[in-house]
Amino acid sequence: MCMFTNRYIANRRTAEILQSVCLVRMKRPPKNEKKEFFLNPSSTAWMNRSVHGPSPNPLSLCSSLEPSTEGVQPDNIVRRALQRRGDELLVAEHRFELRHNLHLVGFGKAVLGMAAEAERIVGDHLVQGIVSVPHGIQETLQHHRKQNMLLDSSSKIKVMEGAKHNLPDTDAQRSAESIRELASSLTERDLLLVLISGGGSALLPAPVPPVTLQEKQEVTRRLAASGATIQELNTVRRALSLLKGGGLARCANPAQVVGLILSDIIGDPVDLIASGPTVWSETSVETVWTILNRYNLSATLPLSVKEVLNQIASQQKSSLKDQPQQVNILNTVIGSNTIALECASLKAKELGLRPVILSPGVCGNVQAVAQFYGLLSSFACSPGKESTELRDQILKLGPEVGVRSWELCQTLNKLETGCQESWQATCLLAGGEPTVHLLGKGRGGRNQELALRVGLELSRATEKSMTMFLSGGTDGQDGPTEAAGAVTDGNIASKARSQGLDIDEFLQNNDSFTFFSSLSKGQNLLLPGLTGTNVMDVHMLILPPLPSPQ
Numbered sequence: 001m002c003m004f005t006n007r008y009i010a011n012r013r014t015a016e017i018l019q020s021v022c023l024v025r026m027k028r029p030p031k032n033e034k035k036e037f038f039l040n041p042s043s044t045a046w047m048n049r050s051v052h053g054p055s056p057n058p059l060s061l062c063s064s065l066e067p068s069t070e071g072v073q074p075d076n077i078v079r080r081a082l083q084r085r086g087d088e089l090l091v092a093e094h095r096f097e098l099r100h101n102l103h104l105v106g107f108g109k110a111v112l113g114m115a116a117e118a119e120r121i122v123g124d125h126l127v128q129g130i131v132s133v134p135h136g137i138q139e140t141l142q143h144h145r146k147q148n149m150l151l152d153s154s155s156k157i158k159v160m161e162g163a164k165h166n167l168p169d170t171d172a173q174r175s176a177e178s179i180r181e182l183a184s185s186l187t188e189r190d191l192l193l194v195l196i197s198g199g200g201s202a203l204l205p206a207p208v209p210p211v212t213l214q215e216k217q218e219v220t221r222r223l224a225a226s227g228a229t230i231q232e233l234n235t236v237r238r239a240l241s242l243l244k245g246g247g248l249a250r251c252a253n254p255a256q257v258v259g260l261i262l263s264d265i266i267g268d269p270v271d272l273i274a275s276g277p278t279v280w281s282e283t284s285v286e287t288v289w290t291i292l293n294r295y296n297l298s299a300t301l302p303l304s305v306k307e308v309l310n311q312i313a314s315q316q317k318s319s320l321k322d323q324p325q326q327v328n329i330l331n332t333v334i335g336s337n338t339i340a341l342e343c344a345s346l347k348a349k350e351l352g353l354r355p356v357i358l359s360p361g362v363c364g365n366v367q368a369v370a371q372f373y374g375l376l377s378s379f380a381c382s383p384g385k386e387s388t389e390l391r392d393q394i395l396k397l398g399p400e401v402g403v404r405s406w407e408l409c410q411t412l413n414k415l416e417t418g419c420q421e422s423w424q425a426t427c428l429l430a431g432g433e434p435t436v437h438l439l440g441k442g443r444g445g446r447n448q449e450l451a452l453r454v455g456l457e458l459s460r461a462t463e464k465s466m467t468m469f470l471s472g473g474t475d476g477q478d479g480p481t482e483a484a485g486a487v488t489d490g491n492i493a494s495k496a497r498s499q500g501l502d503i504d505e506f507l508q509n510n511d512s513f514t515f516f517s518s519l520s521k522g523q524n525l526l527l528p529g530l531t532g533t534n535v536m537d538v539h540m541l542i543l544p545p546l547p548s549p550q
């Protein structure tokens with residue numbers, strides 16, 4: 001909740017929906033107090049109000065969400081990871097001598113705030129820096145008065161914006177070239193601090209000649225559209241790049257390299273986050289071909305790409321002697337989705353909701369993920385016999401959506417207890433990155449598509465579900481749209497029908513953004529703008545309390 005309610009709630013209309021969620025009083029009322037359940041017919045949000053005493057003020061609840069993003073703010077994360085003791089820099093229990101020898105580069109959606117904090121910490125030991133950040137991020141942060149995430153006018157760090165709509169472009173390519181030049185100019189006396197966060201792959205494009213930027217962009221676009229995972233995507237990107245897969249660290253050699261990584265990939269694999277520019281990796285060309293074949297891309301690849309893959313294959317055969325040198329590289333993960341979920345959980349608790357963290361690793365096809373959340377909602381709302389059957393179905397689907405069985409069992413047990421205690425509403429939290437296989441030509445993103453599909457599942461539930469669902473990208477951007485995600489509930493199907501919107505048609509065309517923009521004048525969209533951080537997506541199911549037996 002910290003991410004979505006603080007960031008995403010920036011949209012007033014969305015705030016209203018979540019405010020109504022926050023109106024719920026969770027604690028058992030005093031014995032002499034009568035309780036009532038309301039179903040708010042206009043917003044479909046349910047409310048549980050005490051008829052005695054004042055009901056909570058939605059606006060105050062909303063503003064109390066503000067501090068909850070602290071945990072995943074890039075400046076805070078760097079402050080925790082980087083310490084200065086006199087002329088020494090401490091990172092992950094390693095010490096580095098500072099003698100006006102520190103250079104800084106960064107790429108990704110969160111690195112501006114990271115860089116601002118790093119410069120404050122290292123002070124005049126910083127010689128120079130360059131960060132490659134998303135187009136428009138400085139303006140957005142100014143707009144939200146996030147001065148702590150912006151650089152001072154006297155900063156030694158150059159900010160280069162690029163990669164509009166998260167796609168590598170010539171601006172990002174220029175930034176990558178400048179970063180490459182900076183790294184290549186270093187000596188063994190120097191220390192290179194590399195700030196890395198999600199979105200870094202698009203912000204550091206340096207295709208291996210003769211592959212052009214357009215060709216590389218097209219290969220990754222087609223892979224993503226076919227539903228390739230980020231692991232697969234970045235495995236291919238690494239092979240076609242001069243800087244990814246350890247290329248940047250190679251350029252900086254013999255300087256000491258320290259990579260501070262804000263993870264946006266499940267399991268925090270440092271060699272894949274932003275395609276691992278500081279992690280020596282030897283991707284086998286066979287693996288790359290396997291991925292390209294899996295998505296039927298091999299036959300239609302540009303000749304330049306085939307040429308580069310063939311070159312790598314012959315180099316790999318002849319240069320086993322050229323083993324990677326890791327000695328002067330330190331990579332450390334300084335933050336991830338888990339922190340966002342923990343923050344959200346704390347906030348939920350403060351609001352009187354019962355937080356349950358499911359997993360930070362939800363992945364897989366968006367359809368399966370939607371079905372999974374639909375089942376979880378039904379399970380939480382069905383005490384008794386039918387829940388046994390639902391439990392089996394959920395346990396069967398779990399592995400397909402990246403949730404481990406121990407995580408699931410723990411969650412199901414908690415939901416069951418919730419049913420027995422009837423008055424408590426639950427805020428089920430999860431994170432991750434599902435995939436969408438694009439078949440249509442519409443505008444959307446995986447969060448909006450997931451929200452729409454979960455809404456449909458909730459609409460189809462036998463017993464009218466009063467669950468609400470939210471899915472949002474913590475970076476504030478969901479696919480190539482202005483939205484971060486959307487909020488839905490079980491009334492979405494009837495609402496859409498009454499407004500002449502055919503959900504199936506929108507889904508077939510992967511047009512979730514257009515759908516949510518049209519539905520109730522965009523009320524369900526989350527529109528925070530770029531948030532300046534990036535730790536994958538956050539999903540939230542608000543499961544209503546069951547009416548207590550009278």
Ligand SMILES: Nc1ncnc2c1ncn2[C@@H]1O[C@H](COP(=O)(O)OP(=O)(O)OP(=O)(O)O)[C@@H](O)[C@H]1O
Nearest residue numbers: 166198199436442443444445446449477478479510
């Ligand atoms: N019309 C659409 N409907 C649904 N999903 C879409 C649509 N267009 C693109 N996507 C999905 O959006 C994803 C890209 O989303 P986004 O730009 O938010 O990237 P991201 O994975 O969060 O980026 P990064 O990891 O680089 O921060 C792709 O996986 C793609 O499948």
Ligand SMILES: O=C(O)[C@H](O)CO
Nearest residue numbers: 198199200201273274
């Ligand atoms: O930039 C990227 O490659 C993705 O955000 C994953 O880290």
